[in-house]
Amino acid sequence: MANNEKRSFDALREKISLLPLKVVVQSKLLSKDVRDMISHDAEFAQLLFNRHKDSSTQLIYTVYDGAVRKRFYKISLNPITQSESSLPDEIEILASCNGLIFIEFELVRCYCVFNPMTGEHQLVSYPDSSPNNIEDIGLAVEYPNADRYKLVTVYKLEENSNLFYKFRLLSSEQPAVWREIQVRTISFLSSLVCGPHVYWGDSLYWLRKDGSVLTFDTKREEATLIERPEFLDLDYGKIFTGQDIWLGIAQGLLTLVCIFRMRIVIATFDSANRRWKNSRTLDNFVLDLEGSFKGCPVWIDSKQVSFLVQNPQAWHYDLYEYDTNTNVYENVAVLPIISTHMYCFHPTLASVHSTPYNDATVDQQTHIAAHLNDINRFIIEGIPAVVVEEDEYEYEYEDEDEDEDEEAGGGADEEAGGEED
Known part of the structure; x- marks a missing residue:
């Protein structure tokens, strides 16, 4: 040229x-x-990613209230506004990473990697073993450094095999192949904490109940443990609610937030020395009169960690953001309904490597495409879904023998369909 x-x-x-x-x-x-x-063009992808990330970031989440459809929310941050749509109960949003969303379609019994901006999607079969044995599935999207993604499942520890975590890995370059990976870990005394995983620096991170962090390097395909930080043993007074430690990304760093009765400790991970550094200790401003924290941290990659705190008088949630000018947390917005599983989403042009999927009927794939279109319109356009009554039988597998299931007192598919992960 x-x-x-x-x-x-x-x-x-x-x-x-x-x-x-x-x-x-x-x-x-x-x-x-x-x-x-x-x-x-990798250089153009990086330029585009950096320019649009902060201005278009959203928080997306669902709230289940016992109805047939979940309430589906997004919080836009520039300015702060909350919008509502809905999703069928059989659809579960499992992760969001660098512009891609990971979704489970329980009736069709498959996963889906979806880019709401481009509309591209890839259907992925369940791993061979039951989804009920999976602790969590991590989504690692390498965009904009590389245009590929990986899915990593973490399996519950087996009896008499406590020295091992079992993983299965699927790459976008081979979307029909789940490879099993079994690695020895340093400790096995606690299981994973329920909550979103974190993708940072080519690795996936899962917080464990004892405060240590399970790490899986998606390039080397190796798993290690980050030891629990020393400050967890300091006498700040634990609140013992099961919601006193969170893991996320703030200002581009892997960050740990610990809520004690008297203090909030925010620590960042020093990857060179593989240890946590106490970056800030605050007086606790999020506990209610009973000494409980009813809310959650909010993770926005480029910003300092924020907090959603329930207002006991009004039953709404106040959003507290860190003000760099005053060095204190300020109440910047009021939100009526939240979830502790909120996913940070910012649209990108990350590719989804679409390949033919043969484990679903034409009707099932049409059903999936219609709901993906609803998600696309809501996240990108702000248009809520139009509720249409649907017949669930249309999305059952054609080769299911319902008569045999009834004679056996309800088949395995029926039983698995009635359980939640």
């Missing part, structure tokens, strides 16, 4: 990177060079 052509192309790349992401996707139609730049 001649110098003048390169300068013109660089100028075009700069202009396109400033456009809204929806328009960037449409710009692929301009020419083959532009399409290749948007789809395959």
